[in-house]
Amino acid sequence: MKQKKILLEESEMPTQWYNVMPDIPNGMQPPLDPETKQPMGPEKLAAVFPMGLLEQEMSDKSWIDIPEEIQEVLHIWRPAPLVRANNLEAALGTKAKIYFKYEGVSPSGSHKTNSAVAQAYYNKREGVKRLSTETGAGQWGSALSFATHKFGLECKVYMVRVSFDQKPYRKSMMNTYGAEIVASPSPDTAFGRKILETMPDTAGSLGIAISEALEDAATRDDTKYALGSVLNHVILHQSIIGLEAKKQMEKAGDYPDVIVGCCGGGSNFAGIMTPFLTDKLEGKNIRFVGVEPASCPSLTKGKYAYDFGDVARMTPLLYMYTLGHDFIPPGIHAGGLRYHGMSPIVSALVRENLIEPISVHQLECFESGRLFAQTEGIIPAPETCHAIRGAIIEATRDLNDPKTILFNFSGHGMLDLSSYDKFYSGDLHNYEFPEEAIAEATKNLPQI
Numbered sequence: 001m002k003q004k005k006i007l008l009e010e011s012e013m014p015t016q017w018y019n020v021m022p023d024i025p026n027g028m029q030p031p032l033d034p035e036t037k038q039p040m041g042p043e044k045l046a047a048v049f050p051m052g053l054l055e056q057e058m059s060d061k062s063w064i065d066i067p068e069e070i071q072e073v074l075h076i077w078r079p080a081p082l083v084r085a086n087n088l089e090a091a092l093g094t095k096a097k098i099y100f101k102y103e104g105v106s107p108s109g110s111h112k113t114n115s116a117v118a119q120a121y122y123n124k125r126e127g128v129k130r131l132s133t134e135t136g137a138g139q140w141g142s143a144l145s146f147a148t149h150k151f152g153l154e155c156k157v158y159m160v161r162v163s164f165d166q167k168p169y170r171k172s173m174m175n176t177y178g179a180e181i182v183a184s185p186s187p188d189t190a191f192g193r194k195i196l197e198t199m200p201d202t203a204g205s206l207g208i209a210i211s212e213a214l215e216d217a218a219t220r221d222d223t224k225y226a227l228g229s230v231l232n233h234v235i236l237h238q239s240i241i242g243l244e245a246k247k248q249m250e251k252a253g254d255y256p257d258v259i260v261g262c263c264g265g266g267s268n269f270a271g272i273m274t275p276f277l278t279d280k281l282e283g284k285n286i287r288f289v290g291v292e293p294a295s296c297p298s299l300t301k302g303k304y305a306y307d308f309g310d311v312a313r314m315t316p317l318l319y320m321y322t323l324g325h326d327f328i329p330p331g332i333h334a335g336g337l338r339y340h341g342m343s344p345i346v347s348a349l350v351r352e353n354l355i356e357p358i359s360v361h362q363l364e365c366f367e368s369g370r371l372f373a374q375t376e377g378i379i380p381a382p383e384t385c386h387a388i389r390g391a392i393i394e395a396t397r398d399l400n401d402p403k404t405i406l407f408n409f410s411g412h413g414m415l416d417l418s419s420y421d422k423f424y425s426g427d428l429h430n431y432e433f434p435e436e437a438i439a440e441a442t443k444n445l446p447q448i
C-alpha cells in the first residue's frame with residue numbers, strides 16, 4: 001500500500017513565506033483612501049496596523065523570512081500532514097487520487113493560527129499591548145486568542161451574533177486562552193449600538209464585526225487591529241500551507257492536476273494554491289478551483305470594483321469581487337464564508353482566469369462532509385465541507401479519469417457539531433441569493 005500520511009520533519013518546515021503579488025499578471029490595484037480616492041500609503045494605516053505587517057502588505061519581494069520566534073510557535077503543530085484520502089476515493093468509486101492538507105492539527109483547529117501567530121508577533125515587537133478583532137465561525141478568534149496569549153498581549157474578540165449563539169464552545173475556548181469576547185453587534189462600540197437600535201434582532205455579519213473591532217482599535221492608544229483573512233499579509237502567512245504541500249507532493253511522487261479550496265475571505269485557498277501559481281505561469285497544466293457558498297457568492301455573482309471591507313466604511317477601499325459592503329448574508333452554518341468581499345489577491349487571479357470560482361449549496365456540502373467523516377474519520381468544519389464538495393465534484397466528473405486532486409482541509413468541525421445536528425434534523429436549508437437582491441446590494445458601491 002502507498003503511504004497514507006506524507007509527513008515532513010520540523011527541520012523541513014519552510015523558513016520563508018512566498019509573496020505572490022509580484023507574480024500576478026497585470027498586477028493589482030492599490031488600496032484607496034476613501035476620502036481622497038488616492039492610493040493609500042502605510043502612514044494612514046499605521047493607526048491600526050504595525051509597520052512590520054504594513055511592509056508585508058505592500059511588499060514587492062517574492063520571499064520574506066519567517067522570524068525564528070514565529071517558527072518556534074508554528075513548530076507546536078507544523079509541518080501539517082498531507083494525507084491521501086484513499087478511503088474517500090474508494091467510496092466514490094473514482095480512479096482519481098485525492099490528497100488533503102490537514103490544517104485542523106493547529107491548536108485552534110484551523111489554518112487561521114498560521115497568520116494569528118505572525119500578527120501577534122509583529123504587534124508585540126512594536127510595543128502594542130492589546131489587539132481587537134472580529135470572528136465569524138470562531139476559528140479566527142480562537143486562533144488570535146491563542147497567539148496573543150503566547151506573546152503576552154490582551155485580546156478582544158467581536159464575534160458575529162449568529163455564530164456566538166450557534167457555537168458556545170468557541171467562547172469557552174477563547175476564554176481559556178484569556179481573551180474577552182462579545183457578540184457583534186455589541187453595546188461596546190458606537191457603531192454596534194447604532195446597529196442594535198435599528199436592527200435589534202440582526203444575525204450580524206463579518207462586515208459589522210470588522211467595523212466594531214476597527215472602532216475599538218482606532219479609539220484606544222494601546223490597541224491595534226488584526227484581520228484574519230482578505231489582506232495581502234494574511235495570504236503571505238498562509239503560503240506556508242502550499243509550500244509544505246509542494247514538498248509533500250514531491251515526496252509522494254505526485255503533482256496535483258487541480259487544487260481546490262473553500263473561499264471566505266480567500267486566505268486558506270490562496271495559501272495552498274499560490275505557491276503552485278508560478279508553475280502554471282510557466283506552462284504547467286494545473287487548475288485552481290475556489291469554492292464559495294451559493295448564499296454568499298462574491299466571486300461568482302459579485303462585481304469587481306472598489307469597495308469597503310466593512311459596513312461602517314472605515315477600511316480603505318479594496319479592489320475586489322464584492323456583493324456590496326451593506327450585504328448581510330443569510331445565517332448559514334459556514335460562518336467563516338459569510339463575507340461580502342474577497343481578498344484582492346484571489347480577486348485579481350480570478351480576473352486573470354487563473355482561478356475558476358464555483359458556488360455550491362450548504363446541504364450538498366454537509367452531505368460531502370459526512371461522507372468524508374465516515375470514510376477518513378475526521379469531521380470537517382462547515383467551511384471545509386465546501387472544499388470537500390469541490391474535490392468530490394472534481395473526482396466524480398469522470399470516474400475513470402486518474403487525475404490528482406489536492407484540497408485544503410482548512411479546519412476540523414469538533415466545535416461545529418450543532419450545525420451537523422441541524423443538518424440531520426432537516427432544519428438546514430439551501431439559499432441562493434436572487435439576482436435582484438444582489439443588484440440592490442451592489443447599488444451603493446463607492447463611485448471611483
Ligand SMILES: Cc1ncc(COP(=O)(O)O)c(C=O)c1O
Binds near residue numbers: 136264381383410
Ligand atoms: C475552517 C475555516 N475554513 C475556511 C474559512 C474561510 O476563510 P478564508 O477564506 O480566509 O480561508 C474559515 C473562516 O473563518 C474557517 O474557519
